[in-house]
Amino acid sequence: MKVDTRILQHLIRTSIICGAFLTGGCATGVAALEKIANVEMTINQARENNAITYAPLELKFAEDKLIKAKKAIEDEEFEQAKIIAEKALADAQYAEAKSRAEKAKILEQEISASINALRGEANRPK
Numbered sequence: 001m002k003v004d005t006r007i008l009q010h011l012i013r014t015s016i017i018c019g020a021f022l023t024g025g026c027a028t029g030v031a032a033l034e035k036i037a038n039v040e041m042t043i044n045q046a047r048e049n050n051a052i053t054y055a056p057l058e059l060k061f062a063e064d065k066l067i068k069a070k071k072a073i074e075d076e077e078f079e080q081a082k083i084i085a086e087k088a089l090a091d092a093q094y095a096e097a098k099s100r101a102e103k104a105k106i107l108e109q110e111i112s113a114s115i116n117a118l119r120g121e122a123n124r125p126k
Contacts, residue, residue, distance in 0.1 A: 035085035046096035054102035058095035
């Protein structure tokens with residue numbers, strides 16, 4: 001499995017920040033960071049499932065909200081960051097689901113076309 005170095009670097013940074021929050025006792029900040037990490041993973045999964053093609057608007061909504069959530073973290077508005085991250089996660093999950101559904105629909109159409117072609121071959125006089 002190929003690991004994207006950007007994702008790995010981000011996870012390391014997130015882990016360091018989480019550690020800082022844990023030692024500082026800021027549970028809300030940790031929860032917001034965990035949500036943001038989940039959003040990033042889900043957005044990456046959506047991208048891997050071609051959401052840019054099949055669910056571009058939903059993917060864009062998730063990415064925009066992720067940026068807002070990160071900004072809220074920088075501004076130490078942890079509760080707001082968590083709320084925005086939850087919305088971003090929902091958008092990312094929807095983008096991934098929509099993309100998977102569209103891919104399944106295309107696959108079903110291809111299989112149906114193949115079946116029809118085989119039926120045509122089978123029914124052709126010899």
